[in-house]
Amino acid sequence: APPIEPRDLEAAARSVLPTEVYDYIATGSGAEETLAANLAAWRDLALAPRVLRDVGGVDVSTTVLGTPVSSPVQVAPTGYQRLVHPDGELGMATGAAHAGSLLALSTRATTTFEELADAAGPWWLQLYVLRDRDLTATVVERAAAAGARALVLTVDTPYVARKARATAFPPAEVSPVLVPELRARADEGVWQDPGVTFADLAWLAEVSGRLPLVVKGVVRGDDARACVDAGADAVWVSNHGGRQLDGAVPTARALAEVRSALPDEVEVYVDGGIRNGRDVVRALALGATAAFVGRPAVWALATGGAAGVGDLLVTMRADLEETLALCGCASLADVTPDLLRPAHPHR
Amino acid sequence: APPIEPRDLEAAARSVLPTEVYDYIATGSGAEETLAANLAAWRDLALAPRVLRDVGGVDVSTTVLGTPVSSPVQVAPTGYQRLVHPDGELGMATGAAHAGSLLALSTRATTTFEELADAAGPWWLQLYVLRDRDLTATVVERAAAAGARALVLTVDTPYVARKARATAFPPAEVSPVLVPELRARADEGVWQDPGVTFADLAWLAEVSGRLPLVVKGVVRGDDARACVDAGADAVWVSNHGGRQLDGAVPTARALAEVRSALPDEVEVYVDGGIRNGRDVVRALALGATAAFVGRPAVWALATGGAAGVGDLLVTMRADLEETLALCGCASLADVTPDLLRPAHPHR
Amino acid sequence: APPIEPRDLEAAARSVLPTEVYDYIATGSGAEETLAANLAAWRDLALAPRVLRDVGGVDVSTTVLGTPVSSPVQVAPTGYQRLVHPDGELGMATGAAHAGSLLALSTRATTTFEELADAAGPWWLQLYVLRDRDLTATVVERAAAAGARALVLTVDTPYVARKARATAFPPAEVSPVLVPELRARADEGVWQDPGVTFADLAWLAEVSGRLPLVVKGVVRGDDARACVDAGADAVWVSNHGGRQLDGAVPTARALAEVRSALPDEVEVYVDGGIRNGRDVVRALALGATAAFVGRPAVWALATGGAAGVGDLLVTMRADLEETLALCGCASLADVTPDLLRPAHPHR
Amino acid sequence: APPIEPRDLEAAARSVLPTEVYDYIATGSGAEETLAANLAAWRDLALAPRVLRDVGGVDVSTTVLGTPVSSPVQVAPTGYQRLVHPDGELGMATGAAHAGSLLALSTRATTTFEELADAAGPWWLQLYVLRDRDLTATVVERAAAAGARALVLTVDTPYVARKARATAFPPAEVSPVLVPELRARADEGVWQDPGVTFADLAWLAEVSGRLPLVVKGVVRGDDARACVDAGADAVWVSNHGGRQLDGAVPTARALAEVRSALPDEVEVYVDGGIRNGRDVVRALALGATAAFVGRPAVWALATGGAAGVGDLLVTMRADLEETLALCGCASLADVTPDLLRPAHPHR
């Protein structure tokens, strides 16, 4: 099979999806400043490869919060996956499992926990603290019971930002169905509590019990530190793929700030514009443990279902292996900050 | 009603206005370097949003020189508003009042003080020190009598600069009529005195009596300081929307210099390229108390009269509220300089 | 008469000139990197205008090496002016005189000293040190006799660089005729001595007697200093309008280095991409005494002969006056370095 | 003959070559970030020419590892030259010899050592450490016997990167034939050992006996130093013309780092985007002894065979001479770092 270039994937997905669905996935918020900046900021980091290192065998396997994965590339949570393919979240989970990657399941999933239980691989549940705290706790319990390995609290969405290319989409009838309790209260306004604070994070850390807690959507060092102080086990640098605050700093730049604000033992993840092995190496060199892909996984699901997702992840792993080898790195431990040079030097 | 994007507004206005009128409003001076730079410079400031703050209720109301306003977005003075809509300045005033914003009325208004008196909201009078000082004093008196809350002295226009896309426009018959005395002396050359200095500012501060005095068109810290020393109550950072000195520093950059040159208690305003809630947050983070819109308000007036102006301001307020919430700010007091990151870092 | 925009002038000239003539004038050398950079580098300097200064009367007259001129804008030497208009150098001289500007006459002039003697205004002779030193001295003597006010030694042309858009042009029959002795030896290879050094500059300073000596084509501080040490009276920052070393630093950037390397009393001039009053103010703020225009004067000559040249210079003076007024400067003495801000700040 | 502009050469070559061959040569790897950056990075270095130096005679001859060459421009190794012209490597060698330049012969040559022996000029052999060390030693012996002046170990290719515009090319039947032993084992996977380290470099330095050893593909100062410590005689800064690690730092920027990490007596070479005399001067000013051209030489071979290659090199030498003269440098020793200014200054 020919290699899957994420950029070709997007074109292929565009041709199979209804325009409004394509637009809903592709869009950013506002004037899409951050959407563009996310992609550009990785490119701004030039690589200074090492030579004459033994890269006969390159190992990109690692662990994420203790879970072994075949590579640092994981699948970010994206809602309403049945919009792009009948297999929906089940297909995404199967593909990720096949490739040995973690899946972060969106609370806005269009599949139930029960259906997903059969999908082999490890998964996390992305959630929000809902206005109804009991319902929040219910979701957490069900997730734990269904086998989630961690909870991911998304904190960059106190309100859902207006999208540049999608208004009033998805339609009301495409309602999340993860747990029956949510279905009855699909209206977004009801769901998410914009009043959530670090105190709620502490509450959630308690509710989640033995499940580790990841905070997703942090771009500041001080906030990252405060999350950990409030009980977070890891921090996920994200601006929601340029879909929330437009004008937000691109993640490639926020990552360094967040990483340096945290103790080494706290894992940091990143997403936003990660498209190939190079970008992953740049993320790792800036101190990330894993890099998540959002849209590329959706395009893969749209064009190839579960198999498409698996192919994407396997291809990205191969691309990462090649990139590591060309950087003179035999394993992820060799990927250190000195691999980077700023792209536009000023003497 | 669908949200009003200022960029869509301009296109709509273009389609309803005669070309020469559209060009006269859209144009900058010279090669329009500053016109373009004004827009770009806001984008150069990336935002670093805070998370996990209670943004259940976001309050963007504030006061400007003591006048309560529903948001920091106000209407900048633009001349000859009847050119774009029969309601002219009256429509602009009505729309601003409806939205709870301040209006700065241009001396080149095509409506009389009397007509405007009925428009409910608070307004300021923008003026020039005219060659005829008595006439200047007359205008000030009439404004005070008609209910102006402050005077805005525009100082970036000792001469009217040549426009890039408009020559010999507006035609002589479109004459300002704020007070009858001006009507008789419509020739621009007669009006504005290019010899005005800080001494005249001191004179005006006296003449204006209890009316506070704002100086508009300042882009330097030393000048800002000198204005306050000469009696100004507030400073308005502006380059006249790129219509006066082309090549002038964009206001997004001048703002920081001006702000840091003044004591905290002196209010600073800014205009030039402000187009959405993001830009307003950037301006506030740099220390502005209010941000004024020029062209967007004219486009709104052209396409929808008073209602259009109201819609624009209400929409911008909503956009600002959303932006604040996404920045983790519940009120304007939370908007501090640490929300900003330079867009193009160099390590 | 409508204002002459140099950019419109170029289009007009293009439409009246044969393609090969237009190309010969418009072209730069190499890949035209410096041609483009010259224009862009002025734009990179943003202006921070002053306000509330009395600019009721703006005086842009000045002196250049003691010669009074009506503005700091002068005419740079360009060869073969009869190629673009039958009046050739005579037309250029007449136009410059009419506007009160200095003309620098090229050694490659297609008019004789005798013909030019009648043109009223002050002029300098641009020359090269030729292989034949006696012939060089002859040219100097004739120039002095014909009324030249200074000599301009061009030092950036030890060889004539290959042009990007002009090869083998001008044709041999278009031969310089300033003095009959040159006519007989038109082959460029014969003319210019690539072995000229600071010692020859000292020799020329002696030969030129009471005529001041300007060195044109300097972009380095150390060289500028060495020129003055060797007897130069003034230094002209130029890269030959991007027609000699391609890749050379743009003059807007070289100017600061040169200015700061010289004592204040040594005048510094600049050319290259000067197109309007803004650019002139930028040059003056960086310490230049005068700014020269090359191509714009040729376009003006091509389209309007002597009158065209006069119109261009009068228009540029008016534009400069407007710009000065808008900068809050009543005279050239007010144009100081603090008027500038870098266009792309990095905090 | 009209001057050969490398950029015109590429267009000419494109028109004579089959698309797949053109693409194979023109392509970079990945998203071709480095391919583009290589070209742009030279331009980012502005030149500050000296004036009034005697450049009546400009001498660009030099020596490379003791071998006299007519200019610092040499030919980089490129595989499969018979793909573009029937003369293949023989033509390239003849052209280089004619112009007095060194040729670096690729291990992937489509000509035998025997055929090449007759080509007069000095040449180096570029090689890889193969999985089969004995075969590696055999190649080295044959090269020494056939007259190679140095060995060039390419170290940026532990694996062959995927190309952006060429997949599965060249076809299997276009097999390297330098020595018969290689022919039988044409599969790339068999050839290159991705496990090569500094220890192997030391081994090769021994095997190569009296032949000097150059390491090609270094972009880091620490690696350059380690190469010399392991026995390398010189270091060649290269990112394989943007065909290996995409995202790699452009060579114009890596050069300064490498140069400053090495003692002055160790020669440093550079390639990647060198297209004219300007680029060569920039490379020399950054401390390179020689600059190699890859694609331009292939385009020249494609369009003109041996004569085309000779013309290219002679033209580039002439362009370099002109550039040196315009920089006020009479010889390569005059090309020092102070000739450079960064293209985008920040104050």
Ligand SMILES: Cc1cc2nc3c(=O)[nH]c(=O)nc-3n(C[C@H](O)[C@H](O)[C@H](O)COP(=O)(O)O)c2cc1C
């Ligand atoms: C269509 C779509 C839906 C998304 N839905 C969610 C979601 O439900 N929860 C969440 O935390 N993030 C969501 N995200 C954000 C992603 O998790 C991720 O942060 C982002 O897509 C990464 O950027 P990328 O698309 O450039 O890889 C969504 C993104 C997209 C494109």
Ligand SMILES: Cc1cc2nc3c(=O)[nH]c(=O)nc-3n(C[C@H](O)[C@H](O)[C@H](O)COP(=O)(O)O)c2cc1C
């Ligand atoms: C058509 C037009 C007319 C204007 N007339 C005036 C005026 O009479 N007095 C004044 O102080 N500023 C005037 N301005 C400048 C505005 O007050 C304001 O500084 C500028 O428009 C802000 O930039 P923006 O248009 O990008 O928002 C005018 C601007 C425009 C576009």
Ligand SMILES: Cc1cc2nc3c(=O)[nH]c(=O)nc-3n(C[C@H](O)[C@H](O)[C@H](O)COP(=O)(O)O)c2cc1C
């Ligand atoms: C067509 C042409 C001919 C020129 N001939 C001469 C010349 O004979 N001597 C000289 O010193 N400079 C010559 N120059 C350079 C100009 O004096 C001046 O440095 C340059 O044109 C300034 O740049 P600008 O054209 O962007 O204003 C010539 C320039 C042009 C465009």
Ligand SMILES: Cc1cc2nc3c(=O)[nH]c(=O)nc-3n(C[C@H](O)[C@H](O)[C@H](O)COP(=O)(O)O)c2cc1C
């Ligand atoms: C078609 C092609 C084949 C190449 N083959 C080899 C090779 O066999 N060995 C090697 O060390 N470099 C090889 N290179 C890289 C060149 O030696 C050189 O590093 C690069 O082409 C320089 O960049 P430039 O093409 O921009 O001048 C090749 C380059 C090209 C374009």
